[in-house]
Amino acid sequence: PRYCHPIRIENEKQQWEGTDHSDQQLLQITWSNTKPQKGVNLLSYYDIEWLKSWRYDDGALRDRRAKTEVTTEQAIKSISKGGAGVDTKSKLVEVKFDEIIHFDDEKDKLLVLFKAIFTHGAAIVKNCPDVDEGPTSPVTVIARALAGSLSHGSLYGDLFHVRAEPNANNIAYTSVPLCPHQDLAYYESKPGLQILHCATMDPDLIGGESVLIDGMAAAEKFRQIAPDHFRTLVTCPATFVKQRDGACMTYLRPHVVLKEGPDMNDIDREIVAVNWSPPFEGPLCLPPDQVRSYYAAHAAFERMIDNSLQTRDSFVTAFLSEGELAQLGE
Structure with missing residues (x-):
């Protein structure tokens, strides 16, 4: 140890x-x-x-960054052969629900789940029971095993159902495809873990596919192909907003966050977070001379992500079938 x-x-x-x-x-x-x-x-x-x-000489810092930074080589579909999850359809680590619900007896499986989320950003729990309410729902059980409790329930409740509804007040409750995004980006402290449970999925259903994008790897690729736009997404804060009856939340943060260092103008620092949620972005709070460059960078990054959905780039994977539950590290 x-x-x-x-x-x-x-x-x-x-x-x-x-x-x-x-x-x-x-x-x-x-x-x-x-x-x-x-x-x-x-x-x-x-x-x-x-x-x-934990040495902090230049060589040690470079080695540590190489081990921890998410790049396109460490993205979902680029997990090295022989690594956990490589043989699964989603390319993610998969654990059975029954193997982790008894914490005292299955600590090893719970550790596998924790490690998978930390290492790959997401994991799948298979064979979940068809329970969508109450303390025995898979979402509640897994949340308590991983974090002790559910959180961030002030807007939608601890559990909420994503299904098409008439006269919906949120695009999530329609059959319209959702563009890639993170939920609750307008919170000062976003959820560190999100749990999605696919309760039912008709085999004849057209559409409804869940797609996971490795935002850290996508940002690294964007830095390589468009460094000027990348710098803009690092230095210009976006406005994330939620406004409806009973809710008015706004928070400013850049789309890409780099590790702090002695030279904060150095854009080659390690990427430590990505904030991306176009459906929940509001008016900018930027000086006029930065607005045009921000929108150009935003559009370029969005095009790259949208194109990756068609080409199924290394940082994109489809996941979640009926009875499966996904844990996503935000």
Whole structure:
């Protein structure tokens, strides 16, 4: 195991006790005791490999970025052969519902689910029961297993159903195709995890396909092909808005967020977040001389994403069949 805190702190007169750690190199630190009345010095032990993994010289920072940054090579369909999920239709890790509902008995499967969401941005839970309400619904059960509870229910409730309705006040409740977007982008703190349950899907149904886009990989590709437009999406905040009876929410944030660094004008910094929700964008709050360049960059990124839906680029995959549940890391 790796530790971000001392593996053990003990009295200097004590000896290291524990499991066999012959293959584990440890750094011992002796802390001087400035209060003699409390006794002898204390010892701390740190895992050498863990310390090395958090070096901050230039080479180490480059290596760490290479391991963590999402690029087109690490996108959904580019998961290396032999990696988890590569043999599935969606190219995502898949876990059965019954394997994770008993947390005490199936901690390993829950860990697989957590790791898949963290590593690939999404995962699939198969064979979910056809329950769409109450505490036994798959959405509620999985949410409690992953996060302890549901959240962000003030606008639509903890659970809401996406189905076509007459006289709908939201495009989501119609049969009109939805363009790629994130939900609830107008919150100051967006959901970190979204759960979608495909309760029914008629095999003869035309349309209704769920499509997942790896926004981080898409942004990386956009940086490569249109660096000037990419810079605009990094530096110009978009306006995300929700306005209807009983709701008036607005939040400004850039479409692409880069990791902070000493040179904030450097657009080659690591991409750490993407905010994209055209159906819920409002009037800009930008100086007049930036408006034209913003809309040009916005249109270029939108065209790239829309075209990727037709070509099924490496960062696009279709997912969710009847009885399946998807967890998406926002």
